[in-house]
Amino acid sequence: MTLALDERRLAMLREMGLRLLPPASPTTAASLAATPETEVGAGALLPALGAEKQHEAPARHDPEPLRAPQSPAAPLVARVVDDRAGLGWDELRTAVAACTACGLSGTRRQTVFGAGPARADWMVIGDPPDEHEDAQGEPFAGPPGQLLDSMLRAIGLDRQRNVSIANVLKCRAPAGRNPEPQEAAQCESFLRRQVELVQPRIILVMGRFAVQTLLRTQEPIGRLRGRPHEYQGVPVVVTYHPAYLLRNLADKGKAWADLCLAMDLMDGRG
Numbered sequence: 001m002t003l004a005l006d007e008r009r010l011a012m013l014r015e016m017g018l019r020l021l022p023p024a025s026p027t028t029a030a031s032l033a034a035t036p037e038t039e040v041g042a043g044a045l046l047p048a049l050g051a052e053k054q055h056e057a058p059a060r061h062d063p064e065p066l067r068a069p070q071s072p073a074a075p076l077v078a079r080v081v082d083d084r085a086g087l088g089w090d091e092l093r094t095a096v097a098a099c100t101a102c103g104l105s106g107t108r109r110q111t112v113f114g115a116g117p118a119r120a121d122w123m124v125i126g127d128p129p130d131e132h133e134d135a136q137g138e139p140f141a142g143p144p145g146q147l148l149d150s151m152l153r154a155i156g157l158d159r160q161r162n163v164s165i166a167n168v169l170k171c172r173a174p175a176g177r178n179p180e181p182q183e184a185a186q187c188e189s190f191l192r193r194q195v196e197l198v199q200p201r202i203i204l205v206m207g208r209f210a211v212q213t214l215l216r217t218q219e220p221i222g223r224l225r226g227r228p229h230e231y232q233g234v235p236v237v238v239t240y241h242p243a244y245l246l247r248n249l250a251d252k253g254k255a256w257a258d259l260c261l262a263m264d265l266m267d268g269r270g
């Protein structure tokens, strides 16, 4: 991946709150963690920002499991009959709003369908709804949503205009737990149909649960990022969830590298 630091990309780094360091100064993870803004070395740029931090008090969007893996990638139990294939946008939205196919329908405040234009080259898929999203019915709400908007702005995208956004599941799991594999299986065809309708040229997947569910793996994000994957024939780039990045500023640099990979793939350079 080529990371030419032209003015456009420098402006993008500023948008994400990243600051460039002199090339000769290797940046340590410790110094990154101590700075209010993440600083980025100009030499061996973002991927070389240092070993991943070991984070205390993990939360749901952390890249590593909260507890014993729930195997979102395990063979999906009792593969669900896909009665959502062929639905148009309006029918799909109505079907999601009325869905009681899994137990999460009993604990949600509302479904979180998705946002953005009906067709878009870029699609962002995130973890199941958190409390902000559950309350507002919008994907990537609250402070994580604001950071996502900054990240999208940094690469010339706007969720109202040219990027489609969705959650991997449409309902919040209670008490901050992750959805069970059966719940993910029940919900999968909604997302599959959304991807068919949006027809993205690239998908950015943010957050451990979303990544592992979509790619049917239990590998951590740290071992999956930096190379393209695929979902329904569409190139996929994985990265950290903005909620995680808000708590772990040092990893913003890695998220920037992931955005660069996605842009390179879009430009045919990946």
Ligand code: SF4
Residues within 6 Å of the ligand: 096, 099, 100, 101, 102, 103, 104, 105, 111, 169, 170, 171, 183, 186, 187
């Ligand atoms: S999580 Fe998905 S399958 Fe379960 S009730 Fe909500 S919309 Fe339906």
